[in-house]
Amino acid sequence: xxxxxxxTIVPKQFLFRLTSLNVIVLIAFVGxxxxxxxxxxxxxxxxxxxxxxxxxxxxxxxxxxxxxxxxISTIIIGSSIHYYLTKxxxxxxxxxxxxxxxxxxxxxxxxxxxxxxxxxxxxxxQFNGLIRQIENNEEQRKKLVSNLSHEFRTPLxxxxxxxxALETEVIQGDAKxxxxxxxxxxxxxxxxxxxxxLKEWDYRSxxxxxxxxxxxxxRLIQQAVDMFRWKASQSNIPLEVKVExxxxxxxxxxxxxxxxxxxxxxxxxxxxxxAISIIGEKEMDxxxxxxxxxxxxxxxxxxxxxxxxxxxxxxxRLSGIGGAGLGLAISKEIIEHHQGRIRLHSSENVHTFWFTxxxx
Numbered sequence: 001x002x003x004x005x006x007x008t009i010v011p012k013q014f015l016f017r018l019t020s021l022n023v024i025v026l027i028a029f030v031g032x033x034x035x036x037x038x039x040x041x042x043x044x045x046x047x048x049x050x051x052x053x054x055x056x057x058x059x060x061x062x063x064x065x066x067x068x069x070x071x072i073s074t075i076i077i078g079s080s081i082h083y084y085l086t087k088x089x090x091x092x093x094x095x096x097x098x099x100x101x102x103x104x105x106x107x108x109x110x111x112x113x114x115x116x117x118x119x120x121x122x123x124x125x126q127f128n129g130l131i132r133q134i135e136n137n138e139e140q141r142k143k144l145v146s147n148l149s150h151e152f153r154t155p156l157x158x159x160x161x162x163x164x165a166l167e168t169e170v171i172q173g174d175a176k177x178x179x180x181x182x183x184x185x186x187x188x189x190x191x192x193x194x195x196x197x198l199k200e201w202d203y204r205s206x207x208x209x210x211x212x213x214x215x216x217x218x219r220l221i222q223q224a225v226d227m228f229r230w231k232a233s234q235s236n237i238p239l240e241v242k243v244e245x246x247x248x249x250x251x252x253x254x255x256x257x258x259x260x261x262x263x264x265x266x267x268x269x270x271x272x273x274x275a276i277s278i279i280g281e282k283e284m285d286x287x288x289x290x291x292x293x294x295x296x297x298x299x300x301x302x303x304x305x306x307x308x309x310x311x312x313x314x315x316x317r318l319s320g321i322g323g324a325g326l327g328l329a330i331s332k333e334i335i336e337h338h339q340g341r342i343r344l345h346s347s348e349n350v351h352t353f354w355f356t357x358x359x360x
Contacts, residue, residue: 019086023079030074034067092120096127108135152191158184211251217287217357218243220252221280224259228267237270243280246287248357250338255357258334258342259289261327262353266293272349282359286340290354298346306344307332331355 041063092114099109111128114121162181165171221243232239266276272294280289298306307328335342335355342355 019079019083022082026075026078030071034071038063038067092124211253212249213252214247215250215252217248218245218280220256221259221278221289224256224263225278227260228263232267237267238275240275240277244282246282248287250357254334258331261331262291265327266291269295271295285359286356287359288354288356290352292350292352294349295351297349298351303344303346
């Protein structure tokens with residue numbers, strides 16, 4: 001209540017001080033102008049009227065009377081107009097102060113509706129944009145916390161249940177159980193790694209203009225594939241690589257991260273006997289990289305949302321495989337940050353994740 005009262009008083013005090021200052025300046029200006037006009041007129045009148053005559057005295061008295069009327073009228077009218085315009089100018093500023101006070105309390109005020117084309121209008125426009133951005137950031141933060149809690153709750157609950165059962169000797173440990181516990185531990189590690197990956201990319205995406213260099217994309221693809229050869233061989237998954245040499249102006253660290261995410265996704269969800277193919281080739285004014293591999297059919301619903309952060313396909317949720325649903329989302333953001341496109345083409349049990357990068 002006290003802050004609200006103070007909020008009302010401060011603009012009024014400012015308006016009073018500003019109007020008072022303007023009145024003082026106006027009085028000084030009008031007074032000086034009237035004095036100059038009076039003396040100039042009297043000097044000029046001496047050439048036509050005899051000095052000291054009744055006509056001159058009457059002229060000076062009439063002139064002085066009119067100057068007084070003119071000066072007082074100018075001061076009153078000018079001050080009134082100034083007060084009105086200043087008060088009108090202060091209205092949007094009062095709204096800004098009120099909205100700022102609400103934001104300080106943790107509230108999100110409604111956008112300020114003020115149609116102006118001047119600097120104050122621009123200030124209000126930027127302020128409204130700031131409110132929307134803060135609201136969006138808060139919504140994303142809450143969503144992030146909720147998603148992280150959900151993703152970590154299941155493996156932690158499983159581990160706790162098994163460990164309590166082992167502690168109370170309800171069950172006996174065997175190779176299969178320990179393998180299951182190891183799998184849950186691996187899943188937790190993958191979740192943490194993806195969190196770190198997300199944090200790193202969110203930071204680098206703001207700084208990537210300083211990381212872009214001319215890089216051999218075929219060397220980069222081969223480097224990413226080499227990192228997954230052992231993992232693929234452990235699962236008896238053949239890899240076929242066919243890339244056309246080309247130099248691109250890219251953030252090589254980010255692009256190799258995007259390729260690695262897609263390769264990891266193809267190996268993790270692999271089901272079949274065909275090889276996973278990695279193809280890179282020039283197309284018009286872009287360079288296209290496509291990773292194709294067999295897997296379970298993807299529903300239309302999953303196709304639409306597969307690149308969203310924290311989205312996991314139903315098959316992934318039920319089977320417990322996969323991470324937090326960040327790999328494809330991060331890859332999408334990386335490619336779009338390079339002014340490229342990333343898409344999924346799926347035909348029954350064969351899926352192709354492809355993306356393009358501009359040649360220039």
